[in-house]
Structure formats: C-alpha cells, structure tokens
Amino acid sequence: xxxxxxxxxxxxxxxxxxxxxxxxxxxxxxxxxxxxxxxxxxxxxxxxxxxxxxxxxxxxxxxxxxxxxxxxxxxxxxxxxxxxxxxxxxxxxxxxxxxxxxxxxxxxxxxxxxxxxxxxxxxxxxxxxxxxxxxxxxxxxxxxxxxxxxxxxxxxxxxxxxxxxxxxxxxxxxxxxxxxxxxxxxxxxxxxxxxxxxxxxxxxxxxxxxxxxxxxxxxxxxxxxxxxxxxxxxxxxxxxxxxxxxxxxxxxxxxxxxxxxxxxxxxxxxxxxxxxxxxxxxxxxxxxxxxxxxxxxxxxxxxxxxxxxxxxxxxxxxxxxxxxxxxxxxxxxxxxxxxxxxxxxxxxxxxxxxxxxxxxxxxxxxxxxxxxxx
Ligand code: APR
Ligand code: ZN
Ligand code: ZN
Numbered sequence: 001x002x003x004x005x006x007x008x009x010x011x012x013x014x015x016x017x018x019x020x021x022x023x024x025x026x027x028x029x030x031x032x033x034x035x036x037x038x039x040x041x042x043x044x045x046x047x048x049x050x051x052x053x054x055x056x057x058x059x060x061x062x063x064x065x066x067x068x069x070x071x072x073x074x075x076x077x078x079x080x081x082x083x084x085x086x087x088x089x090x091x092x093x094x095x096x097x098x099x100x101x102x103x104x105x106x107x108x109x110x111x112x113x114x115x116x117x118x119x120x121x122x123x124x125x126x127x128x129x130x131x132x133x134x135x136x137x138x139x140x141x142x143x144x145x146x147x148x149x150x151x152x153x154x155x156x157x158x159x160x161x162x163x164x165x166x167x168x169x170x171x172x173x174x175x176x177x178x179x180x181x182x183x184x185x186x187x188x189x190x191x192x193x194x195x196x197x198x199x200x201x202x203x204x205x206x207x208x209x210x211x212x213x214x215x216x217x218x219x220x221x222x223x224x225x226x227x228x229x230x231x232x233x234x235x236x237x238x239x240x241x242x243x244x245x246x247x248x249x250x251x252x253x254x255x256x257x258x259x260x261x262x263x264x265x266x267x268x269x270x271x272x273x274x275x276x277x278x279x280x281x282x283x284x285x286x287x288x289x290x291x292x293x294x295x296x297x298x299x300x301x302x303x304x305x306x307x308x309x310x311x312x313x314x315x316x317x318x319x320x321x322x323x324x325x326x327x328x329x330x331x332x333x334x335x336x337x338x339x340x341x342x343x344x345x346x347x348x349x350x351x352x353x354x355x356x357x358x359x360x361x362x363x364x365x366x367x368x369x370x371x372x373x374x
Contacts, residue, residue, distance in 0.1 A: 001127065003051045005043030008344055014053060014127060017118040019066035019141045026078060026142060029156035029366035031135045032057035033346045033358040034164050034192060036281055040130060041347060044283035052110055052128040053119050055136030056082045057164035059156045061366060069144050077150040079163040079320065081313050082131040083107050084145035098307040107132040113143045136340065138362050148316040151324050155368035157337060158330035159320060160359055166319050168279060169196025171308020173204055176277045177252045181205030184250040186242050186269040188212045189257035189280060190222040192357035195333050197254045202226030203327060210245060212238045212265060215353045224332060236261050239268025249274055258282040260289055272298040277305050333357050
C-alpha cells in the first residue's frame with residue numbers, strides 16, 4: 001500500500017467491500033512488479049494517485065460474483081486486464097479497446113467503472129486500486145470486463161505477465177508498428193516489457209533484431225528471447241551504432257524505457273522511412289527531443305503505443321494460448337519470485353536494473369510449482 005508519493009509502500013490489512021453489480025472478486029495467485037508500479041511508488045505519476053493499492057499485472061481465480069455477472073463462475077482461472085473495455089463506445093468500435101472511453105477513465109483514475117473503489121484501510125477510508133486493478137494483495141475486486149479466461153495448463157505464476165508486459169510488448173510490434181517478416185527491428189530497453197517486444201518481433205519474423213540496454217546482463221537475456229545482436233550502453237551513442245551495424249538503420253525501433261535519451265536512441269536507429277514506437281512510460285514532465293529536419297529529409301515517423309494498441313482482452317487470451325503452445329516462454333522472463341513482504345527489494349532490483357521481472361506470489365498453491373529442471 002502506498003500513502004505518499006515517493007515514500008516506500010507498506011503491507012497493511014485492507015478491507016474489500018463485496019463486488020457490486022457486474023463486478024467480480026478475484027483471489028490473486030500472482031502479480032508482476034512492473035515499472036509502472038515503480039513509477040507510482042516513486043512518485044513519478046500524479047500525486048493524487050495515492051493512497052492506493054498498487055499492482056496491475058496479475059492472475060488468479062474468480063472468488064465471488066456481483067449481481068448480473070453471467071460469464072464467470074467461482075473457480076475460473078483469469079488474467080487481469082487493466083482497461084475494462086465496454087466494447088460499445090466509438091473508440092472500442094474503432095478497434096482501440098485499449099483506449100475505451102469509460103475503461104480508460106476508470107483505469108487512469110485508479111477506481112472501478114462507477115467511480116469508486118472497493119478497498120478500504122483500517123479507518124474505513126477509501127484506497128484507490130491502481131489502474132482499476134490493485135492486485136498487490138490476496139484479493140481484489142474488478143469489473144467483469146477486466147477479466148480474461150486462461151486456458152488450463154498456463155501456470156498462474158507465469159500468467160500474471162500476460163495482462164501487462166506481454167500484451168503491451170507484442171501489441172506494440174503487431175498493432176502499432178505492423179512489423180512484417182524480414183523487417184529490421186531495434187529494441188531499446190530489455191526489461192520485462194522490452195523482452196516481450198523482442199518476442200513479438202521474433203514471432204513476426206523480424207530480422208535482424210538489435211537489442212540495446214545499459215546492462216550487459218540484460219542483453220544476454222535479450223539474445224535468449226531472439227535478439228540477433230546486442231549493443232550495450234546508455235546515453236545517445238547506441239543510435240549511431242545501430243545504424244552502423246545494420247548498414248543504415250532499422251525499419252522499426254521500439255523505446256521501452258521512458259526517457260528523453262532513449263527516445264532519441266530509437267529515433268537515431270531508424271533508416272529513412274522508418275518508424276519509432278514509444279512504449280516506455282516517462283515520468284510526468286519528460287520531453288522528447290528530436291532533430292525535426294529528419295521528419296522531411298528522412299521521412300522518419302514516431303508514435304506511441306499504450307497497452308498493445310488493439311483489443312487487450314482478446315489479445316491476452318490469444319497470447320495465453322501462444323504461451324501454452326510454447327511460442328512464448330514466460331518463465332524465461334521471470335527472474336525472481338517473491339512474497340508480498342518482499343515488494344521493496346523487488347522495486348530496488350528494478351531501480352538497479354537487476355533481473356528481468358519479479359512476480360509476487362500471493363497464493364503459492366494457486367500460483368503453481370516451478371517446472372522441474374530437465
Ligand atoms: N539506456 C538503455 N537502457 C536503459 C537505460 C538507458 N539509459 N535506462 C534503463 N535501461 C534499461 C534497464 O537496464 C532495463 O533493462 O531499460 C530496462 C527497463 O526495464 P524494467 O525496469 O524491467 O521496466 P519494464 O517493466 O520493462 O518497463 C519499461 O515500459 O510500460 C513501461 O512503465 C514501463 O516505462 C516502463 C517501460
Ligand atoms: Zn505494467
Ligand atoms: Zn469502450
């Protein structure tokens with residue numbers, strides 16, 4: 001639980017009101033620690049986000065139903081989706097369920113669709129639920145539209161990642177960039193989300209896939225995910241190196257850090273006619289600085305991608321199936337499993353760039369066992 005921006009969170013007893021109509025209580029099995037949670041806890045987002053139960057990337061089982069819920073029964077295995085899309089607003093009808101109007105409003109307010117939250121502290125005061133989820137706890141209550149059915153066989157400790165990192169990364173490749181077989185790709189930032197961009201690029205048939213990260217250890221993980229080349233370094237120098245390595249630049253560059261200098265690296269890595277996609281969430285007040293001449297002289301383009309730029313719920317279901325089929329290896333992205341009490345060390349690892357992803361295990365039995373080494 002986080003009370004003040006920039007101050008460490010603490011584990012507290014939180015009371016959950018029962019699910020209201022069309023809401024579902026979920027017993028959380030596992031929850032990924034995403035950089036957006038770190039931004040929240042480090043006070044990089046709006047100050048009115050607190051007090052809040054963090055966590056927006058999770059998996060578990062349906063535990064209780066509000067009135068009028070027809071599609072779910074107690075015990076269903078689910079991934080959480082942090083945009084509870086209505087499917088009916090003009091944005092949803094245009095295929096951009098990631099930006100569903102009521103869904104986005106609830107998510108960015110860190111409350112449920114009726115504008116309230118179900119979480120309360122010991123005094124009975126309202127706690128927000130980060131991105132309409134708030135899954136760093138044993139239970140959460142979410143709108144029924146915020147659930148995605150998981151196929152049997154996907155371990156819940158891995159499935160947590162699908163609802164944010166995987167759909168964000170793979171969607172950026174497929175929907176925002178439209179990478180095609182043989183396209184050249186550069187990925188700047190190879191953390192939990194960047195590795196999923198690499199997976200998406202590999203699945204799309206991209207070649208080469210150049211990984212850039214300030215940490216050498218991240219590059220070796222990136223290679224295991226399918227990167228064909230790795231460039232280590234911070235600052236803006238790697239952009240030129242990518243151009244030299246690829247004989248003039250890449251078709252698509254993805255920025256998956258959220259910084260001024262790494263946005264510039266992605267831009268500089270492009271060949272004429274190429275396009276950059278910014279996936280990283282930058283702290284409020286961060287500017288992107290680009291040589292504007294190149295919009296014309298090199299016809300370069302840049303756009304953002306939020307939550308996969310498509311239909312997250314449908315895509316989470318498809319990606320869960322892909323992981324079951326072995327096309328995406330989620331276990332390889334998860335470097336640490338930890339109890340809720342160890343959230344702060346997990347956040348510190350992320351600040352220090354150590355490990356790819358921590359998954360908090362809220363219910364070890366539901367989360368499932370680690371695979372035995374072959
Ligand atoms: N140059 C190159 N790589 C960098 C730099 C830099 N200046 N700074 C950080 N990195 C690398 C880190 O070494 C790490 O591998 O960026 C990666 C960031 O990964 P994580 O901390 O695991 O963050 P992740 O959860 O992947 O999120 C990345 O996407 O969705 C957003 O909010 C999220 O802004 C965040 C970004
Ligand atoms: Zn996230
Ligand atoms: Zn909608």
